[in-house]
Amino acid sequence: CARLKGVFKNADANEGVPVAELYQKGHEQIVDGDWSSALTVYKRLVAQYPYGPYTEQALMETAYAQFKSGKNDDAISTIDRFIRTYPTHRNTAYMYYLRGLVNSGRDTVFLQRVWKLDASRRDLATPQQAYNDFKIVGERYPNSRYAADARERMLALRNMFARHDLDVGLYYLRRGAWVAAAGRAKYVLETYPQSLYQNDAVATLGEAYTRLGNATLAADARRVLQQNDPAHPWLSGDWPDYPSHLRRLNPFAGDRSALGH
Amino acid sequence: CSTVKGWFGGKRGETLKPAELTEFAPSAKAQKLWSARAGKGEGRLGARQGPAVADGHVYAAAVEGGVRAFDLQTGAALWQHESELPLSGGPGAGDGLVAVGSLEGDVLALDAATGAQKWTAKVGSEVVAAPAVGQGLVLVRSNDGRVTAFDAASGERRWFWERETPTLSVRGNGSPLLGPGLAFVGNDDGTLSALALADGRLLWEQTVAAAEGRSELDRMADIDGTPVLDGTVLFATSYKKQTMAIDGPSGRPLWAHDAGGPGQVAVSADRVVVTDPDGTVWGLDKASGAALWQQAALARRNVTAPTLQGDYAVVGDYEGYLHWLKLDDGAFAARVDAAGDPIRAAPVVADGILVVQSTGGEISAWRLGQ
């Protein structure tokens, strides 16, 4: 058995090491991206030295390492525990910001970037959580270093939600369910005012009313669009440009929205 | 290597095993007089079904096998009353009548001499305790906590008294105890009630053990053994390890001691013997209730309630052994292998002869030789 015991020996190489040295060892591993060994080192650090500035720093870097190595659920629970134990810590803003980053990237299938898949067409539950996290950063820590970027990411997420709704609206337009299309367009206008797809929503409304034969409403929608975005393709009659049916035979075609942008 | 040992050494559920029997120098000898069969016994029904002895006859019932009568001295079969009913309660005998209850709530009364059926009646739940017969009445304790009184002659219902049962109680009930003009009933919520025999009115009530505790399990305080009247003093014990002596007429508690169990107490001239749920047999001083001795060698062997024979206390266990313990110090005096199946009902002693019925339906009678 002795020989066997030797094999496991280095596992507790971190026992009894002073906290500064332990932190240094973990930090170097973080710097050169060796997330898993950094995580084991920090885990032992927190267990042996459950308090002190090094521990707080180690906890934060643990969350970062977990995020970077794709362990999203662990990252979220580490962040939540940190916020509960150190509510007034000076970088709590960073922790909420990191939580937003984790949530916005949480469900993106690895292939999504490779196969050009559109995240707005999938379940928006975790992006919604990310939106709320960034909102906390923006409102509670307005002058922190991350507030500006958080607001920007919120805008991008909000456009994604609007894009989801409008894509569904255009689908219903194509299927001839014009009342449903008008409903979705109205929802975008009311729930996400000033979003990137504001004018597309008005165009959808106009198209739906035209198909429904409701001349007055269609004309007013056209007038509103004319004022806001005179160059909108719907005005010249070639919008929405649904992707061609041939793309449906190419398995690697990926998602393409009729919104054009 | 510790990790490797952990893999194979997985202990199976770590339940504690019943204690092994210890050797001892027998100071008394028990002889078997006779044995007989009462039919197919209760098995694991938990009814603690035992025989009744009255004026020289032993009456025994079984879930399958009806009611049979034997002669106390010789064990000769006197009569047998066939019945389809699953007879689980009793029998109880007295005033020339044998009464027995069934799992379906039937009450059957037979003529003690011939075994002929006199009358039948119905109660609301299963009967797992022997009916009490006396003073012209048959008192039946059914499992729903109700005591129903029938006229011994006609079987017509006179009155009934009810006590709500807790959500979880210990299996089994004690029979009512007939006193002068009144009846004592041990309830499942740890209280002892005295009822007037005339109309079933509640005379007094005394809590033997309070039904308190964090979980349902801790709150169980059943008094499942029939109380014992010694002169005017009543002795009762509860599953929550409490035994109490109470003044019969007034219901005032005389003493209480924190040892006790689900079975019946045995009261001798100066001792009160009781078995607790873990299998330890306690000898208490009758006057003060102080614990004089405890016999813990039969731990976890599902030991029955004690009965007195001569100056010994006798208990049965789950392997069918009978143990005679000396009354003064609780030491083992004799032991016999009385039945192939577990003994759950406390043995019954009459005219110096001890009669015991196993859960397999086997009856045997024993006498103490010198």
Place this chain on the structure above:
Amino acid sequence: QTASPFALPAPAATAPILPGTFTVSDIRVDGLQRISAGTVFTYLPVERGDRLDRARAAEAIRALYKTGFFEDVRLDRQGDILVVTVVERPAINKLTLVGNKDIKTDDLLKGLADIGLAEGETFDRMNLDRVTQELIRQYNNRGKYNVVITPAVARLDRNRVDVTIDVKEGKAANIRHINLIGNEKFDQELITDNWESRESNWMSWYRRDDQYSREKLSGDLEKLNAFYLDRGYVDFSLDSTQVEISPDKRDMFISAGLSEGEQYKLSKVELTGDTVLPKAEVEKRVIVKPGQVFSRRLLDLTSDAISLTLSNIGYAFAKVDVLPEVDRAERTVGITLNVIPGPRVTIRRVEFKGNTRTSDEVLRREMRQFEGSWYAQAAIDRSKVRLQRLGYFETVDVENVPVPGSNDQVDVVYTVKETTSGSFMFGVGYSQLSGVTTSVQLSENNFLGTGNRMSVAAQRSYYQKRYDFSFINPYFTDEGMSLGYNLWWREFDYSNFNVAQYSTNSGAAQLVMGLPITEWDSVSALFGIDSNEILAFRGSSPDEIVDYIDAIGNRTFHTWRGQLAWARDTRNDYFMPSVGSYQRISAEVALPGSTAEYYKLEYEYSRYWPLSPALILRTGVNLGYGDSYGDAVTRDLCYTPPTPPTTGNPNPPPPPPPSDPCIAGTSPDYVKTVTADGLPFFENFYAGGISSGGRVRGFVDNTLGPRAASAFGFSRPVGGSVKTVGSLELFFPRLFDTKAARISAFLDFGNVYRDWADFDAGLLRASTGVALLWRSPMGPISISYAIPLRTEPFDETERLQFSFGGQF
């Protein structure tokens, strides 16, 4: 008793020695180790400059205790400085659980973490007691009443502790005896037939149905109540129920006293309220008639049927109140059904949750209920079934969420749980049939979440080289017309495939199209060209085959293939259908101009019978017939066989060329006339083995049916032009709680015959056994153990068979 030998002193909250009130000029915190002063200040309800009196001080102490960080808190006064002295609770270094078997360690750890007992958390002895009680309660719920839990706390340096919780589970209390008293009219077995609590029986070791739990019992008593109310016993009452435990806490006893009362009949049935539809129409759905025995179940079914009908035309909240008037003397009950339609509801939005991989449109195109339309319950149910039939989801749930602020609008939310919808096999594989196979095979029914079905396979094994590509988009048009294409190249050596001695090299390109005709029926068409080169040698390949090729006079068969099929599918789930049927009839034709002109007809039918929630029977049959059309081709063969090399003459001269033209009877080297008629041998149907189509488990793959002897004498199965295969299979959905695995007992039967004339039911082979299908993350694995029942002497039987990656 769980005495915890913990040495720390009890938290004596000493009263603050604080005479009178004073204004706090400054605050100092002593005793802090892990917690920062900032944290204390946020929770301390006192700031500089506040006036502090006894009440405010007590309140401050309570606030600091509530944080759970501190073991002890004391406020003192030094001049005008408020001194807060705290003793921090130790942190937990290691938390270990020993001896727990029934509840898994990580479930326990998760539970403990929720109560705040986890590594790195502050240790609070009060938590430990709460955890111990919680564990005891959880074990009691599982019927383990003898559990003994002893927590142990070991103190370490730097204010840390190691916590170990030792669990002695003891034996579970089993239900030994269930007794109903007062049931005269029905005996106990009938009443407790569908109860969950059961007395200990021989199956209890597996089904664990003799474990007592209060929830199960209350559910069963509700069933008892329903049993009598469904049979007219309106006055039924449950008088008393007793639950008892044996003194050694190992056996449970349940007894219930009941009084049945009398059976009641229906005196009148009246429909009132706003029935929306004409009354006569709604009355059709009332299945209870005066004179019938009163039955609550039939009444529930009636009110469900009526409210369901109304919910199909917009009345989402329709309900029917059943008002009984009981006449004790006549023992009759008068029923008034009061219909309350509620508002007519429209759907605002249809939303999907849980589709992290599948695109929104793939789900939305299955919907039969549109946004902006009036509510139709049947359309919503149908949409749910269509989602289940896609095969991408393990479970599909739907719920109506009322739109806030409006009484007549709802959102319909479908929550799906995605599962593996394809298989990915890579690398080296081995199976009895094909020896060592190196292959990559990716088939995905929901490729990249776009709903397209695609499979790519490259496989090399002992008997075949295969390169396949197939793609189909089920929604080429929005209305559901599917379009796709298959391309493959195969080199196949039938000899090692337990079939006749010849090999083929074939390639094909096909276009596949599907047109839905109704909600359940669809027509599919296939058009393709393929070439099939047969390498058969007289002597090793059976003569039948060589004669056929010689008759055709060409080894490569070019075929213009067309197929038309009609299918009706009313099943309600892709993996585990419990109701509905699937049937498909297809005609495949080698069009005129192909080397061999033939047609093949196939008919497949399977029906699912829900015998009970835990038992589903599938009856299935698979028939096939093929024949040539146009006239048969006959040819006279003249050739002289080569003289085999002998030791004396190692390379004998080649045989003379065959005489041309070869006339039967006159040419010297005339050997025989051969004719090519009927279905070509390489298109024959096969049966036996586990692959669907010719599935008769218990027999080696493709070995049933006629056999042809080759010159060297050993006979080989060649398949036949008539296939008759069928099966009876009993599924047990309840045995596994996940839908990913499915176990069944089956009776397979079938055979293939050379032609109609040879069909003989007596020759049908049969086998019975059990089969397991498991949808592993890598793809579907099916394992079956079969015992052949009716076999003939030459049959090659095989009891254990497994296949990987095949279709279900």
Place this chain on the structure above:
Amino acid sequence: CGILYKQPIYQGNLMEQTAVEQLQAGMSMQQVQALLGTPSIADPFHHDRWDYTASERTDRLGHIEVKTFTVWFDNGVVSRWEGEYFPEQDQALAVRMAQYGNLSKDDKKKGR
């Protein structure tokens, strides 16, 4: 082409003759909502009119028939209304919808 199955698509509210007849000038928006239900089209740019637009596509050729019933408001109360709506056909709709087949209550519970 006609042979391809086109699932029936319904849009908008089901209007009842009796309800429309009770429409009177001067009614408030809440009263109209209670009487006719929430309108299918409440255009964000026109707060003075409600369009009860309904469409049906039920034949095999996929032809969509649209009917609109508009109610105008003058500072909050009904001023006039006009248009047409699909006649009541609850019975026919009930039969057509029943063809989809309803799931029984316990099927829904088990998520099947």
